[in-house]
Amino acid sequence: MWRRLLIVAACCLIFVVPSLSGEAKKVVTHLPGFDGPLPFYLETGYVSVEEDNGVELFYHFVKSERNPATDPVILWLSGGPGCSGFSGLVYEVGPLNYVVVPYNGSLPQLVSNPYSWTKMANFLYLDSPVGSGFSYARDPKGYDVGDYSSSSQVVTFLTKWFNDHPQYLSNPFYVGGSSYAGKVSPIIANYILEEIEERHHPLINLKGYIVGNPITGSNIEENFRVPYAHGVGIISDQQYEIAVESCKGDYVTSTNKICAEVMNVIQKLISEVSLGHIMEDKCVHISPKPINDEHIQLRRPPPRHGTNCFTYKYYLSYFWANYKGSRDALGIREGTVNEWVRCNFNLPYVSDVPSNIDYHHNLTSKGYRALVYSGDHDLLVPFLSTHSWIRSFNYPIVDDWRAWHLDGQAAGFTIKYNNLTFATLKGAGHTAVEYEPKRGFAMAQRWIDNMSL
Structure with a gap:
């Protein structure tokens, strides 16, 4: 079996391109488990954001499939804190999905996502904070970060990335993410705003932010x-x-x-229901045995669920990302992250921003656009709580509460205040667009293109 996988890996081409800073970025044309060449442009790489402790943040960059020269650039972060940006690429808003079939020891397969947001925007999927995904620090002290410091590191990452990719500086730029990323996204956007106001270069063309089922950090x-x-x-x-x-x-x-x-x-x-989606089954965890193989050495496989469970695909990603052929294709540096986990909850991360609501207010009061959306079946971050802090801003209503539609049916409900749009996705859970990708795609496309939902 593994001999077959090695043959597959052999065709996964990587082109190494020197960057302006002297580092290397990789253009990946094939990935293990995906049939044929990738139908989109994928670049991966590391950016150093702190020299003292050797902090390196890993990213995936996917060009827009529409018009990359003028479409927005969106930085997409995952929640946790400690979840890999790869989650955004293969589960939420990215161009790939896993084929959900029972894992039998062979490499999990990937297919195209027809509702990828990369059809209308360029996307940077970032492993942040350090210690999530394939990001790492050479000194253990480098992992001691929190809301403030990790957000600052993201701005450093963006500064260096745009210096290496100046052709995208004029594109509209948005910060986005769901769950805990919804907490740090407005903090990052505020830091970028400070850089703009102080005329620090490169001047990122910040237009706003997008957050889904966002945590605030407060008790709300x-x-x-x-x-x-x-x-x-x-x-x-x-x-x-x-x-x-x-x-x-x-x-x-x-x-x-x-x-x-x-x-x-x-x-x-x-506790009788699933907090992430009250209509989903509460799945029983099954602990698989550790795997030791010539090509894949794993010690901490995540709890296994039945294939009927929504989270089963998370289980598959563990084996794909720890397969040597996948790592080679992505350009992962050997000896940096011995074992990839989707969400690393063992980081010494400090949630040192007690509430980010003021950050939301500062951005939206200064005219920056915001799309705040909620899955209406999420009990972890209920849409009631999100709409409550939005209403506390007392912004005038531009478009009052109403249904928004897709295929002749209500896809959710929405209200617009000034430049802030709040929307629900009908039937969705905590990572809303992951549960309702078609509705999420329609919502994002209309908002990105400045159309009414």
């Missing part, structure tokens, strides 16, 4: 789980009424005894 998301759970029938009227009366709107830190008792009951009821 957890507080809104209670009214959301009541609204969808997870908790009863009586339990909700007691919680409202005794907790006074604070379901997280209240010291009221009755509040604590009813919240204990409510939390048990909430």
Whole structure:
């Protein structure tokens, strides 16, 4: 079997191109598990963002399949914190998907994603913070980062990347991501704004940001789980009424005894469903045995679910990314990341921004565009909480709450305030566009092209 995979790997061509900074970037034309040449331009590489500790951030760059010379450049980050930007490329908004079939020891297969956002924009998928994906630090101290420092490193990355790719400097630029990336994206955008205001070069053509089911860092998301759970029938009227009366709107830190008792009951009821998507099965974890093979040496395979589970494809990515042929094709430096995991939750990361709501307000009040979207079946970051902090800005309504449509049906609901658009994706969960890719694609295309949803 592995002999066949080595033959496949042999055809995975990499062209090494010198960069302006003297580093090397790789143009990848083939990938293991994908039949034939890639139908899009893929470049990978590392950018040094901190010399003292040798911090190197790894990226995938995919050119727009429409008009790369004028289409926006979008930096896409994944959540966690600690999840690889590769998640964005193969699960959310990128040009590839895994073929979801039971893993039998052979290399997982890849196919084209018909709803890839790269059909209308250039995308930078970044492994940030350091320690996620294939990003690494030569000194262990380099992994000691948080919201502030990792966001600053991303700006350093962008400065160097645009210096190496000056042909994209005039393109509209957006920062984007979902979940925890929704927390740091407006922080990064604010840092870029400061660079622009201070006339630091290169002058990135920042136009705004895109965040999905975004975490703020405050208690607002957890507080809104209670009214959301009541609204969808997870908790009863009586339990909700007691919680409202005794907790006074604070379901997280209240010291009221009755509040604590009813919240204990409510939390048990909430635990009966999947937080990421209340309609999905709660999947049983099965721990596979460690794999040791001449071509793939793995010690920490993720919990395995049944193929009926939405997260099964995450399991497949572990084996694909740790296959030597895949690493060679992507240009991964040997000895830097011995074992790739989709989300590295063992990082010494510090969530040192208590709330990013002010960052949202600063950007949108200065005229920068924002698309904030939510999967309406997400209990982790309920759409109620997201719309609540948006409403707190008291912006005038340009287009009041209404359905937006696709194929003659409601695809979700939306409201527009000034330059900020809020939208829900009907039937979607926490990583909304991953659950509803066709609706997510339509939403993004209309917004990117300055059309009404």
